[in-house]
Amino acid sequence: MQIDGREVKARDDMTVLQAARTAGIHIPTLCHHEKLEPFGACRMCMVEVEARGRKNYVVSCLYPVAQDLVVRTRSERVDKIRRVILEELLAHAPNSPELVALAREYRADRDRFEKDASFCILCGLCVRYCAEVKQKNAVDFIERGARREISFIPEIAAKECWDCQECFALCPTSYAQAAYFLTEALAFPGRRKAGVANA
Amino acid sequence: MTRLESAAELEHFRAGIVAARDxxxxxxxxxxxxxxxxxxxxxxxxxxxxxxxxxxxxxxxxxxxxxxxxxxxxxxxxxxxxxxxxxxxxxxxxxxxxxxxxxxxxxxxxxxxxxxxxxxxxxxxxxxxxxxxxTRLLIGDNVRIDPMRIDDYLALGGYAALAKALFQMTPDQVLDEVKKANLRGRGGGGFPAGQKWETAKNAPGKDKYVIVNAHEGEPGAFMDRALFTGNPHKVLEGLIIGAYAIGSHRGFIYTRHDSPQLIRHIEQALAQAEEYGLLGENILGSGFDFRVEVHFDVGIFVSGESSALMRSIEGLPPEPRPKYIRTSVAGIWNRPSNLNNVETWANVPQIISRGAEWYAGIGTAGSKGTKLVSLSGNVVNSGVVEVPMGTPLRKIVYDIGGGIPGGKAAKAVHFGGPMGGSIPANLIDAPLDFDELAKLGAPIGAGGLLVMDEDTDMVDVARYFLEFLTNESCGKCVPCREGMRQTLKVLTNITKGKGRDGDIARLEDLNDVTGAACLCALGRTASDPLKSMLRYFKDEYETQIARGSEGKGGKAAGSAAT
Missing domain, CATH: 3.40.30.10 (Glutaredoxin)
Structure with missing residues (x-):
């Protein structure tokens, strides 16, 4: 197959994103993590693909490779999609270093849309890491649509989180950490300290 | 009642019902x-x-x-x-x-x-x-049927198409008939049903499923409920014929948890069909087995989206599946799953009994048969309407709908609810046709036709649809969740007289990316209403924005824009 004009070889069980990364071609992602199942939610990894003369925009983290597929990781349209997505997310987390760096690359204006400082961009890294790697499900999505947020489940978090907290490092905005400590303060204050003292 | 064991027994039984009726x-x-x-x-x-x-x-x-x-x-x-x-x-x-x-x-x-x-x-x-x-081919029987009594359906010739399919046709012939009829999906996409069936039929795997999408959740759409509640056996017969063509032995009816009458009628229909040997093992003695179970939604619009619906049947939250494999190949539990909506299935029996040629004689070159339309809004006669494809919208709105109440003029007609589009009244001679209306920017969708009079505020209409969608999106992918949230904010501001310079560009960018980048069809088509508004009613948006900008001293408020 071809990515950005280069011939690239890939195993047939790979996604376009895996093939590109193997070939050293960078595609930006926010919700992707190698240890986790592809999620396809942030849509930052969208690329242009062309097969049998038809052009399409797909998320590379899920799109399977195919013989003779032509992929363009940058184009005016791809860049526009990434720019608007960044502008939408910057309304929530205007100072996230990851977003700020990408905003510079894609000329995204962080003040374009009305601010809604929820900090979380709902990439789901914490939720999925806890479910897939730790298999604890201590943090999950609640609500739907524009009201969706992450929430630590106090009963599970009280038992599982105090000596884990591995999701904090995955969070692009530090909101996971904030949400956890808020849950702790509200639902089981002092529990973590007691746990540390006992350990 | 003993089970009917053959087509002859069915006809004999039917003759008995008819004879007993005057x-x-x-x-x-x-x-x-x-x-x-x-x-x-x-x-x-x-x-x-x-x-x-x-x-x-x-x-x-x-x-x-x-x-x-x-x-x-x-x-x-x-x-x-x-x-x-x-x-x-x-x-x-x-x-x-x-x-x-x-x-x-x-x-x-x-x-x-x-x-x-x-x-x-x-x-x-x-x-x-x-x-x-x-032309009431589908809904017309409603007047003659007590939906709780299968005998009423049999008296009108019910299940004769099933008997014909099972005993006089091979599955391939049934499929061919539906393909030749060019029956297109009534749920929104207008995708050819026969082609979908063929994909599921040819997909590898022994276990295949057929599904009735009876999750009519769109505001202003009430025809599927009218059809399914009023004549459940018509839909069921279509489903069984489809299962036979595809080679499926298990079907699902996915419907709303909040329509008790519909649920009662479906459950009664399934029980009676099974009792008569029209459903279950060895249907009419043909050797064909098929079972159906009923599943209910969890009260969210997106569960009507095909892949979300299938996750819901699996017992998972109804989030659309991020996959580039069609559900007709890998749907419920990754098995080939053919989903059609209520009205699509209801068309199947008449195609089999009267033939593809007859069916294809109704409608336009690309859109065949009749279409149910839920007519509502600023119209004298609201209700469920059935007309041949190709009927001019004017005929639906004026001849059938009785025109606009209060002597007012029509301003726009809107098709397809929150994922459809509005066209101005001067295009009202457009035909009811999947392709023609899609070209104009008002795709038929499921068939909800909303008439709007001259007093309608088109910004507020878009705002209303967006408000519905932001609450009904699953919230997983950014361009749907965030794109609609921001679009709604901009529209709300405009309706409150707080429009800013650059709002049109903001709306266009948001809408463009939502339409291109969303994970599922709900998100991608959520941009349609606004797209049509900006195509036909942009001046109205500009006027309202200008009013806002002036009110706040012009440009200053929009300094961060574009």
């Missing part, structure tokens, strides 16, 4: 469709039963509680057969008079249709303007 005997059909039910038609039906009960065993007329007749505006509806005398806005206290007149073969003049302008009367269904311009 076609000349008057039958009072009381509509119990959603709108009439809301107007307490149950009390009307009870009044008729009491009245007829007084006449004793040989009353010489019967009362039937049926599904939706269609003319919701004028409910509670009562139709008296065999001549189909239509009475409108019937109250329980009208029952004695109607019964007495019917026995005398007379008509209660004060309850028949009178034209609002000319006062001209119309007594029979075929003369009432709302009905006479329609």
């Amino acid at each position: 076609p000349a005997k008057p039958c009072i059909a009381v509509c119990a469709g959603a709108a009439c039910h809301g107007l307490d038609s149950a009390r009307v039906a009870q009044a008729f039963r009491t009245e007829v009960g007084k006449l004793g065993r040989d009353a010489g007329l019967e009362v039937r509680v049926t599904g939706c007749h269609g003319y919701c505006e004028k409910g509670p509806n009562v139709v008296v057969g065999p001549d189909d005398v239509c009475y409108f806005e019937v109250k329980p206290e009208d029952a004695p008079e109607i019964v007495a007149s019917t026995l005398k073969k007379a008509v209660v003049e004060r309850l028949v249709y009178a034209h609002p302008d000319t006062g001209e009367r119309a007594v029979h269904m075929g003369e009432v303007p709302f009905y006479k311009h329609q």
